[in-house]
Amino acid sequence: MKKNSLEGFIARYNLGGEVESVKMNSTDNGMVVSFISDDKTLLGTVESEETGFPNGEYGVYTTSQLKGLLGVLGSQVDVKEGEAALVFSDGKTSVNYMLADLSVIPVVPELKQLPPFTSTVTMDGDFIATFTKAKGAMSDSDTFTFTCKEGSGQIILGYSNINTNRINIDVDCTCSTDKVDPISFSATYLKEILVANKEATDATLKISSQGLAHISFSIDNYESNYYLVEIQS
Numbered sequence: 001m002k003k004n005s006l007e008g009f010i011a012r013y014n015l016g017g018e019v020e021s022v023k024m025n026s027t028d029n030g031m032v033v034s035f036i037s038d039d040k041t042l043l044g045t046v047e048s049e050e051t052g053f054p055n056g057e058y059g060v061y062t063t064s065q066l067k068g069l070l071g072v073l074g075s076q077v078d079v080k081e082g083e084a085a086l087v088f089s090d091g092k093t094s095v096n097y098m099l100a101d102l103s104v105i106p107v108v109p110e111l112k113q114l115p116p117f118t119s120t121v122t123m124d125g126d127f128i129a130t131f132t133k134a135k136g137a138m139s140d141s142d143t144f145t146f147t148c149k150e151g152s153g154q155i156i157l158g159y160s161n162i163n164t165n166r167i168n169i170d171v172d173c174t175c176s177t178d179k180v181d182p183i184s185f186s187a188t189y190l191k192e193i194l195v196a197n198k199e200a201t202d203a204t205l206k207i208s209s210q211g212l213a214h215i216s217f218s219i220d221n222y223e224s225n226y227y228l229v230e231i232q233s
Contacts, residue, residue, distance in 0.1 A: 001052025003070060003077045003090075005221075009033075012046040012224045014063045015192035021061050023105045026053040030221075034108040041229040042189045043108055049221035054081045061100035069095040111227065117206035117214065119148060119180055121155070122172040124202045128194050131155070134167045135191040141166075143231050144187040146207055148173055148180040157187055185213050185228040193226050 074090035145159035153173035158166030211230035
């Protein structure tokens with residue numbers, strides 16, 4: 001299999017190191033991983049059509065270590081299941097990644113019934129670039145806040161009821177009501193999601209007033225879904 005295909009799969013859940021421990025599930029149809037962040041405000045799934053991985057369930061405890069080992073290898077790798085390990089080889093060099101017991105991998109809850117999404121924000125290429133730069137400029141701002149009034153929506157970094165440093169980004173949105181009260185989610189996770197899916201030229205962020213946001217991407221042979229849980233200010 002191509003190493004960059006596996007690295008692309010990993011990047012979409014690892015999100016710049018924000019998610020480390022996952023269970024990888026590989027079948028004849030491809031690979032899938034479900035994940036949840038340590039603070040429980042981000043969860044999601046990433047699927048790939050890649051079939052060069054051995055079938056089975058594999059506990060990856062430290063993804064950053066796996067990424068480091070893969071970096072040693074060439075562009076084409078063969079993956080085999082070893083003794084409590086995965087063995088990656090490029091024909092000249094092989095690396096051994098020890099697997100974790102699945103009992104130590106965080107359990108990802110199933111989203112059996114999603115709340116109605118009452119607002120939809122269009123994220124085109126300009127927004128993606130602007131938000132990424134804005135988060136860099138407001139590195140201390142942990143959240144972004146969505147608000148909408150009479151069809152005019154904004155995503156705000158540094159939102160507060162008092163006068164503060166902030167960045168207001170006008171967004172193209174549709175809302176089921178004339179006014180949407182401010183609702184906040186992790187700006188760090190959203191930035192890493194956008195960076196991990198940087199090939200996207202547009203995306204849609206759906207927001208529920210009940211405290212959940214959803215963004216999905218379908219790029220090449222990857223299908224990624226991310227759910228952000230509201231962060232109370």
